[in-house]
Amino acid sequence: MADGSPGFKFRETQLEYARHVTEALNDGAVLTLEAGTGTGKTQGYLIPVMEYLRLNPDVRVMISTYTKSLQDQIYSREIPRTVELERDYREIAVALLKGKSNYLCAEKLNSAFEEDLKGVQLLTWLYFAHLIFLFRQADGETVGERVGRYLNVSPYFRQLQSEISAKTGCTGSHFLCPAQVALAEARSAHVVITNHHKLALIDLDEELSGLFRNFIIDEANHFEQAVRNAFRLAVNSREIMDIVAYLELALQRISRKAAGEVETAIGQCYELLSEFQQAIQIFGNVLRTIFPASTKGEILELPTSHVAYPDGDIEKVLRLFADLLKTLVRSLSFLKDPDTSRALRILPRSQERIKNALSRLFVEAENFLLLEKTIRSENMVAACQLYSRHWLLMVHAVDVSGLIQRHVYNKRDCVVYTSATLRQRNRFDDFCKIVGMDCPDGERATSASKEDEQPVLLDREKRAFRFAALPSPFSREAMKMILPKRAVNGSYENKQVWLKSVADLLPELIRQGNRFGLVLFSSYADLEAVALQTGDEIVANGFPLLIQTIGQPTGNLIDEFRLIKESVLFGVDTFWYGVDFQGDTLTQVIITRIPFPFPFDPLQIARKKMLPAKEFWNRYYYEAMIKLKQGIGRLIRSENDRGRVVFLDSRCRHFEELWH
Template sequence: MGLRSGPLSCIGRNYITDSTLEKFYSPSGPLSRMPGYEFRPQQLELALAVQEFLRDPLERTFAAEAPPGVGKTFALLVPALREAAGERRILFLTAGIALQEQLIGKDLPRLKGLLGRDFSFGLLKGRSHYACLRKGAALLSSGAPDLSPSLFAEADGALSDVPGWLAETETGDLSELNAGGDHPVLARLTAGGRGCIGTSCPYRSRCFVIRAYRSAQDWDVVVANYHLFFSHILEGGGAFPVRYDWLICDEAHRMPDVARSASAIRAGADGLASILSPRVLQGFDALLRAHSVEPSEVREEAGRCRLALRALFDAVRLRMPRDGGLSSCDPDLLRLGRVLTDGLDRELHALRGIEDRFMAGDFANPSALAEGAELMNWIDEVRSFKKSLLWCLEVGRFPGWAYWGDGESLTSMPVAAAEIVRDVLEKEDPEKIVLSSATLTLSGDFSFWSGESGITPDRTLAVPSPFDFARQMEIWVVDVGLPVGGEGYDDTMCRVMKKLCNENGGRTLVLLSSLRLLRAFARRMREGEGGYAVLVQGELPQRELLARFREDETSVLIGSVSFREGVDVPGEGLTQVIVDRIPFPHPGDPLVRARNELEEGKGFVRVTLPNARMFLRQAVGRLIRSSSDHGRVVLLDGRAVERRDWRVLESLPSCRCTRLSLREGNGSLFREP
């Protein structure tokens, strides 16, 4: 499908002119009706390239880098919608919620009017975002014995009347309940995770998930995220649930990470403990007795399994290396794991007769069929845990896979994603694939991203930024005089960052590499009055934090790596971005160690450093979002200048760069000669 063919560079290419498309993006064209629109030649260049690619019958994949401010979303969608003309369905994938909400709430509705065309679109979510009617009925009929009534009564919105909401909602989307994502009621209502009994479900004709996926079959543009895309294909072993012809992937630099995450294998102690809980097993009592299986014996064996589970994870806490990573099998842990899996085998053996009768079709009564299907689901969950646990304990695929654990779970994840991404795209086999991001190249070269993603595009394009960085921004590289994480490091960093925020009058995005430093800096910022609001990741949903940051022009937003993307605050509300250090992962991270082993000791140069340079570009890209923006980026890591061989500054916009050091005693900064 063109994933392995050689690339055709489009840099400096002369495109076939299209007066209609050029007029659309012109200073007086339809787009000019949008507030704040600025004509940008780079946007038109990208749109023309997309159009030409879609018209070329020989090319299947196109990768384009478009820096912040180009307007790549409209550059991708306008030619795609024009060329599709209702004859082809588009699947538009993103990594972040912010872009999905912008597409559904603003961009696609706007394009309907601007293009003068009617087309349908919608956001497809994963199963966990919808309510399960069967679970809802069971939760309400039981009176939720393990849930406090106040959890319902004290909540705002529909959560205070779950029965009424379930009866009236047309979508079953749990976001309508206005509850926090970790609310216990949502965990009991969700259609995600274990519990789906498929065709045996008495509520199947009204299933919200089926209804949503069925509706999506009629949309012209389906918006979804990478996690749903990869997890559905990799976990289910089938195709994506909605048919589509063209695939547009924005934020395509995130594809390898999401593909690895979707491929991860995890054995969680809490998960099995929940499966084996007396409350769950009691629900099968009548079914077991009807098939001459003594429920008390099943529960007793489950109790022994829970003890074995506890013994295993107690040992994991004691024996796991300090960094949590494993490079070879620990015989003692494997022995304890087999004690547990042997107990689970005995549990499954006791239920074998019921399973055989169910598979033979002996459950004709609808009620019995639903109960039997639920037990079959439980059996599948136990078998899946067994398989995952042994995979994680045997450590059989290191260094191709990383293995780590703590007292709560054991996890294994592939360290490279190229083969995974390539196989998924070849299996899906769309007619056309467009991949775009603000960061796909290093010094204009797509090779690193191509190697990590497994995609060798037929055509590539890297458009320059529309901004005059030499005029609009400057970079400060500050040497704080301490090694990262060394004694006194956090305190020094907090003093310097607070001083920088105060001198700038707030208006700052602070991006920190560790949650420890994030919490310490948040405490320091709230000591005394700074004259501006301090917004901290984790204290509010990300969407609300960003909304408040945009509304309050003098505020300071403190976040971690997840805020390197999706922060778009043009104007005076953001004139300073502070980054604590070059975004290297911890060298003891199990994934980093395994990748270094896989790369024969050259993982830092081949993978870690290129990734860090791209991550830093993403962070710096938060500052300048329009031609009138201005400000500075402060990188509190002197290595960016000292280690010229790392070429860190070369990957950042070309502008004035000043090196500063921390003056001992008063904590002020001074410029180095």
């Protein structure tokens, strides 16, 4: 590859990486492999995978990542590059399988067409039809900034997008729908590129269960959260109210042609719809009474008992919603009758749309019942989010190691975890606990030395569990690490002093950097506070300022940052990982605060109750350290990159791993 691919350079660490993966595939081992930036992880596992499949044509491998950008990169760029190496690799079928919510259902879009659509609503329908035809290049879940500006101006856009999602109701009979096409390709492929969420649930998929016995889990530092979200139970009042709004509109159209018993039935349905809408509103007010000072979208610990609930328990509320929805579905079932539909002159596609809406309501009713059943279960935490007009309830696992043991290791031949950041204090122990492969007493998960490459055998199953860490081939001299003397403690108790310090230091640091700068924040609240105090000065100094906005796609922002010279980008969350700015695009990363998890997040509260104090705080620091390393890793992405990382939180001096 080094001889035949322009821009590709032979690296000894990449060869060593590939050897570890090859041995794991051959031996059926569980391999945890940390490899620094620039190692060449992707080709490091793709070449062994393709060669293994060439020699074992009946085997299948599933590769998962956390970010969509890496999935697209592997499928569109890296796999074709690998295939160029060996003619026989061309016979190995490869498929890209996104989550169902990324696809739109053509059948449901057809059912949603109405003869009286016009203006923005008609353009919206046509836009989604366009996305369906371009499903390999476009993501049905994400809306471009320009499109959103012109079309997403009314609830209709959001409602239609939710309604036609392939997440529910898109079955195998919809053989022309993108989700079914992608699923068919995955069934016949030997390599499938997907996301962590899909991989975690693969054994629950009737079509794909049992087909893939080898997993490569890239960006493994995010795997725990992805598994937690995959098995999460949730209900969203806005999504349910959108369905109810459509059914109300459908009844209005039908009632003009109704008479007798049908007219009476429609009147009863109106009453039930009104009752459900009132119940949604009342419960929203109850939550606002419980959380009077909450901010929009803040994740809050949901109490299972409270005087504000009817009868004091949340289960009664959940049961009420389930009963109301099921009663509503039963009362509207007359619309599914063919004779009634003909009498009311309901078009076949409108009848199908009504059936889909009723099916979605029934699923939501079942979700309320599942929440009722699990909300007090051991190892589960209940949470909610409040918005101006709607709310969201969720229940998810605190410790997901058991889920990973059942759904990842069970019935697998080989599992490879890989990422640039998995260890704390040069040990894999924390990651082992997270993914359910704790070592037996007396053994610790350390990386194998070059003198001793023997696998660590877990007595539990007599299976090889291997660990290795490969350093980045890039010189540490390319990056300067700076902690200004004026930086102060960024703890929550010292927030106002810290904010003032950041506001004083940041414009000066940007002037000194004199080129592109990425400023990373641990929360949107921090970002907005600092932007308010420093934004005008930064712009006045001649540096275009780009600011990440909550809930908005980051693709356009990334492109602007690459194009606009000497620009500064304020980012949160996704900008700590999964984005590459090579060369002159990025010469300075400023980390404003150690990204400790928010202490009042329901997950942290539940974990603190479950774990011994020492174990909890070790885990708390582990999460911060991994994210901190990811943020630092944004700077040097190629051997020609140069720059500096500046910390504006004085607590960083105590993190010895950063300085050695």
